[in-house]
Amino acid sequence: MSERVVLAYSGGLDTTVAVRWLKQTQDLDVIALLVDVGQGGDTELLRKRAMDAGALDAQVIDAREEYANEYVTKALAANALYQDRYPLVSALSRPLICKHLAEAAHHYNARYVAHGCTGKGNDQVRFEVSLAALSPDLVVLAPCRGWGMTREEAMGYAMQHNLPISMTPASPYSIDENLWGRAIECGVLEDPFIEPPDDIWERTSDPSSAPSEPAYLEIEFRRGLPVALDGEALPFSQLVERVEKLAGSYGYGRIDMIEDRVVGIKSREVYEAPGALALIEAHAELEHLTLERDLLRTKRELERTYANLAYEGLWFSPLREALDAFIQSTEQYVNGTVRVKIESGSVRVVGRRSAASLYEMSLATYDRDDAFDHKAAEGFVKLWGLPLKTWARARRADAASPPGAGSWEGVSEK
Amino acid sequence: MSERVVLAYSGGLDTTVAVRWLKQTQDLDVIALLVDVGQGGDTELLRKRAMDAGALDAQVIDAREEYANEYVTKALAANALYQDRYPLVSALSRPLICKHLAEAAHHYNARYVAHGCTGKGNDQVRFEVSLAALSPDLVVLAPCRGWGMTREEAMGYAMQHNLPISMTPASPYSIDENLWGRAIECGVLEDPFIEPPDDIWERTSDPSSAPSEPAYLEIEFRRGLPVALDGEALPFSQLVERVEKLAGSYGYGRIDMIEDRVVGIKSREVYEAPGALALIEAHAELEHLTLERDLLRTKRELERTYANLAYEGLWFSPLREALDAFIQSTEQYVNGTVRVKIESGSVRVVGRRSAASLYEMSLATYDRDDAFDHKAAEGFVKLWGLPLKTWARARRADAASPPGAGSWEGVSEK
């Protein structure tokens, strides 16, 4: 009996070739596992494709709610944006796929798991590190990294072995998508001075063709998570989709950036994520209203750490757990409603309120109801500036001392 | 002979009242100093107003180029955004005004300087701390903080003393502006759930009324500073103005936020800064192309420190000097051209190139010219994930040890 391998199956060329290749060249029985995180497509069709390619078994896991509730919510609470821009669309889904791979490997009694990533992307890192953390004894195979086939050669292999791949000329782009957004790579996008062509966008309209009337949306948050739109309670995943549709229709949510990959290279990446960006914008602003200043400052620093670790494949790490504990503590205060205005090309917060608000009009107003103690400010400013004043005096005293006795340039002690 | 005081004069109600009040109640000879940082207005008219109010002398300092070249350039190199949003419009100009106050105090042999800030804002901090750092022996007066007049009482004082203030009903808003943007406060804006009314905007059009055709702009940077637009070399201040006009006409650049003031309160602040935001966006993206990953990461952290210190009145600090040294070192690499697309409500980078680019297509491409060593990735991933794998093994081993033997009581994995 052959050993078994559970393959993370996407239904595309590479993983379909991998099904056959793993069997043919490595003598492994392949279980194809397609984890549905909202990427769309006819999953049953893809499942059959894996069987036709020679899989011993093929399964589809509907992980859409799990993805929304266990991964995306955490990223939103962390306002996670890698390099301040990328909402971690693919980076978030990989650990979840790995969790199901590890479980399936256990279920099928497989010693191997496999993914279809190449050697220069981030996803290989996310797959292999997540699997090592979840199930350190599994052996991970990366056939597409190892075999060294170009895309043309993979096509040739598929034809030669009569694999069920549609032979229509493929899109020049490589796409990955799920509830939280959509990533577009390859082709002309690899020239970082060329504007992404219009035909790559699916979730965002052209800003110039946006509705001429602005739209308003009131997003209600509880403990850091959006729970209702304009007063209507919605499950998280539906709420994200609705915000995405609306914001995207106004041409909001396109990202075009140079990004530092884990493997040490810079790449040009293009995303569209109108829902993710709009919700992060609203959530972050509600934190401005409800989080104490120092807490906000430290959280903002840790958010970068969070985005980095998620991007770099370290989701199943004790650091992520500890950061989640920190964030969970902060989010107890993040309750309230944010009003956003959606116009062509922009989503902007124009109102926010909360029972937990730390904004006190009686303190902030310049009106006659002013409750702020103006006299206290005098003392405050005095001590706030005392270190600089002392420093300035020391510099001055030092400059005034006779040459040789020590000037600031080459100062000596008394 | 009376002692002298140099007053930071704006020409508004408060500082005009202060001219008379300082003379009348404190028996001080007032030198009114109006520092022009690009706030607009008829400075000669304002100068005369100060004289009419009873100043011993009144001077206008044209500091527009100094402001652009010594303050705004530094803030742009630092991508300085307080709380990730506010480009420090007022915060940047205060230290410059103080520099001129201190110089004038020296020139006029004055022991006192004065400002017109109240007790709950940030500006009092910026004035007093900057002056303490520049000239620790000067005594700073804050008449408006001390006298406790409401706006109505100040009006009354002006009428009673026949001060040359226009008595037309004033705007309900308090405005501060200069080359880098415009701040609007007070009135209905103090309710953070109410959208800012349309009539407050001057430098930004409504996104809905933007030109229907997008515009493109190629911004050339040298050593971190923009030097040319679409190939035309421009002085920095003119370049900023031109970018602001264009971006503002598309409805880009409005900011509406809850902000943490130095004095410990939250306030709702509204700004428009289309030029600042567009240039920071372009500059930051060029850094993505030209700065090495770790350098970029550390710089991004320090940028927050920079924005905080500028906001908090600590411009003339040794920390700012040291940060500038760091940034100056980084900016030697930030050369190249950024292409931005300006559409209704948005400014987005769509292209970037540089002779100093760290993007290498031969490494990044998924094409057949791929020069990346895919085999190296295998080893890299293995060691990259080794700490997590080790941690996972330890956790597992520990969970397997008999009760009492293990030290991880109750830490078993679910």
Next chain:
Amino acid sequence: MSERVVLAYSGGLDTTVAVRWLKQTQDLDVIALLVDVGQGGDTELLRKRAMDAGALDAQVIDAREEYANEYVTKALAANALYQDRYPLVSALSRPLICKHLAEAAHHYNARYVAHGCTGKGNDQVRFEVSLAALSPDLVVLAPCRGWGMTREEAMGYAMQHNLPISMTPASPYSIDENLWGRAIECGVLEDPFIEPPDDIWERTSDPSSAPSEPAYLEIEFRRGLPVALDGEALPFSQLVERVEKLAGSYGYGRIDMIEDRVVGIKSREVYEAPGALALIEAHAELEHLTLERDLLRTKRELERTYANLAYEGLWFSPLREALDAFIQSTEQYVNGTVRVKIESGSVRVVGRRSAASLYEMSLATYDRDDAFDHKAAEGFVKLWGLPLKTWARARRADAASPPGAGSWEGVSEK
């Protein structure tokens, strides 16, 4: 009937004078509250002294265990050292005292609370901010800051009012102490170039007079807290005392530093804290063994934040709560035994072991049992250095481009 004030009573000159002064000049009924955090002294004697001075009531709260278990444990888990040196001896006890002040104020139906701090220390900040956070409606009085008496004048006041203060010439030093250490201030210590005289030390011997034989101690930790010494389980407070006695007898634990106070001045501070320092040393080293690298790195950064906030009076803050949540998550792994060697003047970890150890000899050894994959290193190093290699190439390419063509004007390598 007079209003009531609960005074944080220490039994010293200042707070004893304050009892009478508050009654006499402010017409307040004084409840003196002495919170015992392990500072020693005859608390019943001190209680009577407050009554004799004119208090309406006087209470002693034994908060030693609460202090050890709710405050010191948290500081140890955070390895909290302000400016990398000071284990927060006084800073930790103030919030606890405030908690009891607020509770007593509630119990006695008092509108006021009072402390005996002057205006230039940190303790006034800790008292007032803690009380504001715990009970924002209480009014805090600071009689000693307000009355402006020198020490001599306070003595005079005490004599004049026949207050029960011993009139023997007082120590020139100001002492504060508790379970976690001892702080010595004032007198000759205010000259930062003069060595602290021998007579100030109480908890540490002179290193030169230490026992000639080293001692060893095995400290067992569970979830980040020490639970046993040399196999003997001990309550936390007793364990701290025992470690302190032993380490102190070897001359370990003296601290002499320039410290930045909250109020903006530098002061010279002298402490002795042999127990705190030895336990932090052991605890931190056990974290080196049991915490994953990235987790350790982030924790070390947050430890500074933790020490800063505790020092700066912000104990009862949402930031402290969130940091504690982070730390609690990390400490689940900090189990094991640390062996320390105690010699004259030094406490040094010489052994550590844990069921949760992340040290794997089979990976670390250079011996023949080596399980490390040396080939993986080759790929790892290649990608680890790729960003620098790319940067070096770009710099070189740019330097080679003809003048005018390149954007790196004057950036050529030397």
Next chain:
Amino acid sequence: MSERVVLAYSGGLDTTVAVRWLKQTQDLDVIALLVDVGQGGDTELLRKRAMDAGALDAQVIDAREEYANEYVTKALAANALYQDRYPLVSALSRPLICKHLAEAAHHYNARYVAHGCTGKGNDQVRFEVSLAALSPDLVVLAPCRGWGMTREEAMGYAMQHNLPISMTPASPYSIDENLWGRAIECGVLEDPFIEPPDDIWERTSDPSSAPSEPAYLEIEFRRGLPVALDGEALPFSQLVERVEKLAGSYGYGRIDMIEDRVVGIKSREVYEAPGALALIEAHAELEHLTLERDLLRTKRELERTYANLAYEGLWFSPLREALDAFIQSTEQYVNGTVRVKIESGSVRVVGRRSAASLYEMSLATYDRDDAFDHKAAEGFVKLWGLPLKTWARARRADAASPPGAGSWEGVSEK
């Protein structure tokens, strides 16, 4: 004609075997380069050994002063301690060796350079990344990582090829040392619970056998660097040696730690570095006296970044250059004299003074010369605590609202 390789030659077994092995198996002409960074030994003897082993040429570079002045000084200014403990003894010397390797490769027209590191240590990373940054076109060989010989096999190879290695039973330890300290690895030290045996120490005496009389040393710093001892001006390298000898003779300077290597494993490391630790202690304390609070705080954070990058082989990085620019800016203030007391097992600062001191006795004293404005403190504390007070009020208000209207647990906006 064979291609040439420049080998970093230490004179030990591995690199001597490598000379022959590179020639024999790779058909390369070997130039052996021994860079003297103060590791001691008879360099001429070692040079001949390389020739005898078959090198085409062998050179000794005396880089001791360059190491002291270009590397160690920077590390001291940065107070660089990896994981707060290790003063980077080996990590600092590797980049310098690489600089000479690259220069020699240029001189000898060699396409290859080689080092003798194995695959699990940090040094391979430092060599290969430094060389990639300095000379990206050089090909780096790592024969000892590739050949897979155990120590016994290497000995066999040496005997078989009659290589000039002394065949006396070698020390069980692996040593690396230079001006800044000494590292001891392997053997029994690989068990992290076993105390390092007495015979490994060379630069530190046993604390118990230290002189009974303490010693004092006044160290004068200029611009962050020590320039004189007890008034005697000394070149930096001599000064370091003298401090090391004195501190080491008192048993100070032993380090025993679990350390996280770049390659993802934890190792147990033992160092002795009395000079480095004593000078860092003194230098850091002088910074407490002369650096403004916020500057000190940011510098301390960056120091960790600095130590990390040096440890991780990233010395020749733009980040290191930018950090050095920051540090250079700070060190202009670090002038003055530090008095340290050296007792058995400890080096402790007991005095510090500076013409640039920011300690002002008139502000710090509790004496009658007190110049501090106690009234200002009242206002300061009020605003300092205002965010917490506001937060406490909001929490309380929220808790007081009727159930359903929103409690803190599950709060909803008004």
